[in-house]
Amino acid sequence: MSRFLKSLHLTALSFGFLAVVAVAFNLVIFSILYPQVTQLLAEKPVWETYGVVAAINIIVIAFYQLFSEIALLAHLISQKKTSTLVVAAIAVGIISSLMVMGDISLLSDIGNEYEAGLQTRGEWWILFSSYGLHVASLVLGLIALFRNLNQDSGSEEPILKDEVLFLSLISTGIISGWLGLLGVVGALAANIPLWMMERIVPMLTIIILSPFLVLLLIWLLRGIISSVKPGLDEKQLQDLSTASLWTLVITLPTMIVFFGFQYSPLAKESWEALWLPLLLFLSLTSFSSFTMRYFREYRYN
Amino acid sequence: MELGNNLKRLRFEQDNISQQALANAVGVTRLTIHSIENSKFNPSTLLALKISRFFGLSLEEIFFIVED
Numbered sequence: 001m002s003r004f005l006k007s008l009h010l011t012a013l014s015f016g017f018l019a020v021v022a023v024a025f026n027l028v029i030f031s032i033l034y035p036q037v038t039q040l041l042a043e044k045p046v047w048e049t050y051g052v053v054a055a056i057n058i059i060v061i062a063f064y065q066l067f068s069e070i071a072l073l074a075h076l077i078s079q080k081k082t083s084t085l086v087v088a089a090i091a092v093g094i095i096s097s098l099m100v101m102g103d104i105s106l107l108s109d110i111g112n113e114y115e116a117g118l119q120t121r122g123e124w125w126i127l128f129s130s131y132g133l134h135v136a137s138l139v140l141g142l143i144a145l146f147r148n149l150n151q152d153s154g155s156e157e158p159i160l161k162d163e164v165l166f167l168s169l170i171s172t173g174i175i176s177g178w179l180g181l182l183g184v185v186g187a188l189a190a191n192i193p194l195w196m197m198e199r200i201v202p203m204l205t206i207i208i209l210s211p212f213l214v215l216l217l218i219w220l221l222r223g224i225i226s227s228v229k230p231g232l233d234e235k236q237l238q239d240l241s242t243a244s245l246w247t248l249v250i251t252l253p254t255m256i257v258f259f260g261f262q263y264s265p266l267a268k269e270s271w272e273a274l275w276l277p278l279l280l281f282l283s284l285t286s287f288s289s290f291t292m293r294y295f296r297e298y299r300y301n
Numbered sequence: 302m303e304l305g306n307n308l309k310r311l312r313f314e315q316d317n318i319s320q321q322a323l324a325n326a327v328g329v330t331r332l333t334i335h336s337i338e339n340s341k342f343n344p345s346t347l348l349a350l351k352i353s354r355f356f357g358l359s360l361e362e363i364f365f366i367v368e369d
Contacts, residue, residue, distance in 0.1 A: 159321060163330040233329040235342050295332070 177285030
């Protein structure tokens, strides 16, 4: 591992330990404030003080996310091997990074709605879910950063046709796809009102897709910059073609079923906001899973 | 009928070159070479000719049909 990459990892790890304390501290603060705010009993000086501390902790978490994502992506691009852990840490980390910005907006919303005497349970639910993601991101990221530091960089043999980035891209598609499917199914089961769905679903869809889009952008840029053309070899093209066929076989009938279902008396109000993200994540999961299946139809030596 | 090959033996005989080195020479990924060696993937005519040119052998000396 190069000195620059090593120093990136160490910086990320340092912020990581601070972020663990920051996340724990914020969870304690939110646990104290939640019953007071939802019952409209919180005193302004108290929650303002807690708010300042929470904001400082959010900045620490944001710095950790920034350095850990840069370190892990740099490791992925420069190393010869990838792993499920690194890909999962990157994917969950990108989603968590975007949710950090959402946390600031949520806390601001909670403050304004509390002052207006409105109920804030929905926003608290989203905030606690966001912190669940931050915890997952911390766990995955710290383990991945530690393991990368101790990992042998392996052979220095040059690689002209990339497979690691392609593999990571497909893995991220699977992770984003499944997270999206679980999110949509959870939202359907939760009976969230349509007006709230229409506000949060487009934003959450983009956030969950973002790891896949980031890696896709890196893969495309690398293909443009690289002197070796074309970007995919014949086996990769065959794998993608076969996966596309199976995705079409699955999603076309599903689209017809979804179209018919919206007229069924069983369809909830929220179906209107959720059928498109459901189809999108089903397509992504299907395409990525089939591509991975054909791509890895063997074992490494 | 399947397509068999002597790629692994030929790599070993040719200074034990790695799958990666062969992949770099013929313009594919290492995983593709691995798939060909394990008869999981049949190369195109162009790729098969590139491989035979790399080893300096004819196609029939590298690839063969495996009868059922």
